[in-house]
Amino acid sequence: MSLSESPTSVAPRASRAQAGDPEGIRTAVDAARAAQESWAARSVRERVRIMGRLARVLHAHSDRIERTIRAETGKPRPEALAEILVSVDLIRFHGRVAGRVLRGRRAGAGWMLGKSAWVLREPWGVVGSVTAWNYPFILPMDTVTPALLAGNGVVLKPSELTPASAELIPQLCCEAGLTEGLVQVVTGGASTGRALVRSSVDRLVFTGGSDTGRAVMRDAAEGPTPLTLELGGKDAAIVLEDADLERAARGIVFGGFFNAGQTCLSVERVYVDEHVYDAFVAKVTSLVSELRAGETESADVGRLISEEQLHVLQRHVDEALERGARALTGGSASSTRPDVWLPTVLVDVDESMAVVTEESFGPLLPIMRVTGEEEAIRRTNATPYGLFASVWTRDHRRGERVARRVRAGGVSVNDVLSHYGAPGLPVGGVGSSGFGRRRGIEALEEMTRTKTVFVSRLHPTAEPWWFPYTARTERLFEVAIAWRAHGGLKGLAAGARALLARGS
Numbered sequence: 001m002s003l004s005e006s007p008t009s010v011a012p013r014a015s016r017a018q019a020g021d022p023e024g025i026r027t028a029v030d031a032a033r034a035a036q037e038s039w040a041a042r043s044v045r046e047r048v049r050i051m052g053r054l055a056r057v058l059h060a061h062s063d064r065i066e067r068t069i070r071a072e073t074g075k076p077r078p079e080a081l082a083e084i085l086v087s088v089d090l091i092r093f094h095g096r097v098a099g100r101v102l103r104g105r106r107a108g109a110g111w112m113l114g115k116s117a118w119v120l121r122e123p124w125g126v127v128g129s130v131t132a133w134n135y136p137f138i139l140p141m142d143t144v145t146p147a148l149l150a151g152n153g154v155v156l157k158p159s160e161l162t163p164a165s166a167e168l169i170p171q172l173c174c175e176a177g178l179t180e181g182l183v184q185v186v187t188g189g190a191s192t193g194r195a196l197v198r199s200s201v202d203r204l205v206f207t208g209g210s211d212t213g214r215a216v217m218r219d220a221a222e223g224p225t226p227l228t229l230e231l232g233g234k235d236a237a238i239v240l241e242d243a244d245l246e247r248a249a250r251g252i253v254f255g256g257f258f259n260a261g262q263t264c265l266s267v268e269r270v271y272v273d274e275h276v277y278d279a280f281v282a283k284v285t286s287l288v289s290e291l292r293a294g295e296t297e298s299a300d301v302g303r304l305i306s307e308e309q310l311h312v313l314q315r316h317v318d319e320a321l322e323r324g325a326r327a328l329t330g331g332s333a334s335s336t337r338p339d340v341w342l343p344t345v346l347v348d349v350d351e352s353m354a355v356v357t358e359e360s361f362g363p364l365l366p367i368m369r370v371t372g373e374e375e376a377i378r379r380t381n382a383t384p385y386g387l388f389a390s391v392w393t394r395d396h397r398r399g400e401r402v403a404r405r406v407r408a409g410g411v412s413v414n415d416v417l418s419h420y421g422a423p424g425l426p427v428g429g430v431g432s433s434g435f436g437r438r439r440g441i442e443a444l445e446e447m448t449r450t451k452t453v454f455v456s457r458l459h460p461t462a463e464p465w466w467f468p469y470t471a472r473t474e475r476l477f478e479v480a481i482a483w484r485a486h487g488g489l490k491g492l493a494a495g496a497r498a499l500l501a502r503g504s
Contacts, residue, residue: 025155025195028184032126032153035181040123040151044102047149048095054176055091058084065168069137072162074295074303074339079259086421087141093423094444098149101444107452111480114458121448123151124226128201130157130193130216132208133305134262134361136165142427142438143205144169144183150447152203155184157196161305163187194219201225203447207264209359210385210432228436228446230428232359233264233387236380237416238402239280240373240393241273247414248392249283252365255390255416257291257343260302261363262309264433265388265417268360270367271376277369284345284367285328291343293334293363301363303339313341313362316355320366325349330363351382359385373402381407386430390416409433475499 039047058065062084069080102121109115127147131139140156147154158166163185170183186192197204197219203226206216210231220227237252239245255267272280293301304310310333317331330344341363349356349366356366370376380389390412393399399413409429412419419425426440436446464476483495 021191022195022199025186025192025199028155028186029126029128029196029199029201031181032155032184035179036123036126036151036153039148039153039179039182042151044099044149044151047151048098050177051091051145051149052095054173054178055088055095057172057176058088058091061168061172065137065165068165068168072136072164073133073305075259076299076302077297079302083135083137086138086423087145089421090142090145090423090439094145094149097424097441098444101441102150102448104453109454111484114456116455116457118453118455120451120453121150121445122451123147124447124449125202126153126155126200127203127205127447128155128157128196128199128225129205130196130208131159131166133159133161134259134264136162137168139207140166140169142443144173146443146447148173148178148182150444152447153182153184155186155196155199155201157186157188157193160187160189160192197225198222204228205436205438206230207438210434213434228428228438229434230264230387230436230438231432231434232361232385233266233429233433234268234357234359234383234385235265235388235390235408236269236271236383236406237267237390238373238376238380238392238406239270239272239276240376240391240398240402241275242394242398243273243276243280243392244394244414245276245280245283249280249287251390251392251414251416253284253287253291256365257288257301257363258417260304260341261365262305262361263417265420265427266361267365267390267416269356269380270365271370271379272367273373273376274369274371277367281328281345281347281367284365288329288343288345288365293340293342294337295340301340301343303337304341304362307339309362310339310341313344313360313364316353316358316360316364317344317346320346320349320353320355323353325353325355325366351379357383377402377405381405384432387433388412388419388429390414407431409437 065084066080069083104118104120107117107119109117129143144154156166167185170185173183197216204220205228206213207230213229213231239248252267252270291300292298295303325346325348328345330342334340334342343363346366349368386408388410389406389408391399391402392414403411403413424440426437426442428437465473479495479498482498483491486494
């Protein structure tokens with residue numbers, strides 16, 4: 001599928017490289033670097049203007065983008081359209097804040113009089129991005145948008161399961177008027193990804209599993225290449241005894257089964273206060289029983305991306321059932337579509353089971369009973385992961401208080417997944433869920449490196465702290481220590497006392 005099929009688009013240019021070898025990766029990186037030089041020379045205002053045009057191009061081609069996403073993933077149409085909406089909104093947000101975030105700032109020179117100091121932000125050069133298959137358009141665009149606004153070139157390596165969605169991006173960029181060759185796409189499997197990590201890119205963004213992320217870190221250390229890693233999650237929902245159970249049930253079902261549960265931010269564990277446990281489980285079971293699973297226009301829950309993912313779910317469910325868990329809904333693949341896992345609610349589960357400790361990444365929701373808020377927080381935090389979580393309570397202040405105690409990169413109170421629609425919020429995790437942030441102003445900051453400029457406005461023959469060291473040098477440092485230790489008028493007085501004491 002090519003954008004050249006549209007009469008309003010240009011033919012694809014040399015912005016895609018198929019590469020499974022280091023030589024092909026080098027060619028793509030070199031092409032992006034050559035284009036980046038002229039792109040970085042443009043003002044931030046001009047880059048913002050062109051990226052605004054890219055948002056309009058995405059809108060003009062939204063049908064084609066949506067069809068490509070669905071063809072690769074089997075998502076319901078609303079979920080494919082959501083990828084476009086979120087990407088357009090991020091372009092607009094970053095365009096609004098780029099001028100403020102990317103401009104230099106003045107810094108104080110401390111005790112050194114007659115000096116000026118500045119902190120500038122400059123692009124890294126070429127940013128490499130290795131993305132996962134579950135959001136084949138959002139994840140590349142989450143890197144492309146801040147990277148380009150900051151003045152970088154980009155080399156994308158999408159999942160080998162979903163390359164076509166990412167391959168649209170260079171074509172869309174060309175139509176919007178970005179520098180030709182600025183965005184490259186290299187396709188292939190793990191060897192291609194590793195070649196990109198070990199190439200001459202100046203910064204790397206990786207989205208994927210925690211084990212693969214650790215391998216990426218080891219390869220990037222050879223550079224060393226700075227990294228942003230968003231890895232796996234085992235996101236928890238805490239339902240307190242005062243929660244609005246109707247909203248909590250509907251929200252958690254959405255959070256657990258959106259994109260067939262194939263989301264790092266999916267609800268994968270639910271801890272419910274014992275006083276409302278039975279009522280909550282009944283509501284969730286009723287809602288999940290009504291979900292339509294399959295790959296049709298009317299489906300709520302689409303197919304799994306691969307047979308490997310099916311095996312993970314089967315292993316988790318089989319083990320849980322063998323250890324005494326019960327499946328209130330689902331529990332197996334569809335008899336008519338083996339690539340569709342029926343939405344599953346599990347109860348009588350605990351932390352001895354893989355379904356609670358390992359990332360399932362599918363339409364699978366284990367629900368556990370807790371004695372209260374403290375136990376819910378403790379069990380939520382008892383995991384190496386820390387990506388996102390949610391808290392459900394009618395008391396907003398209580399929800400915010402609990403949220404502060406949850407170990408995660410972000411927490412929603414009485415909501416789920418909606419935070420990704422707020423482009424100003426950074427997304428990222430702690431622990432085995434990675435480090436660094438996508439989205440928000442933090443993404444623009446990560447797509448630049450700081451440079452300090454220090455200027456001496458006065459030009460004496462030598463500074464008083466230069467060689468040779470004398471008693472005057474010692475006095476200078478003693479006075480400066482006293483001055484800076486106290487600050488303000490007290491500092492001046494302390495410095496004066498130090499000077500007089502020295503003189504005596």
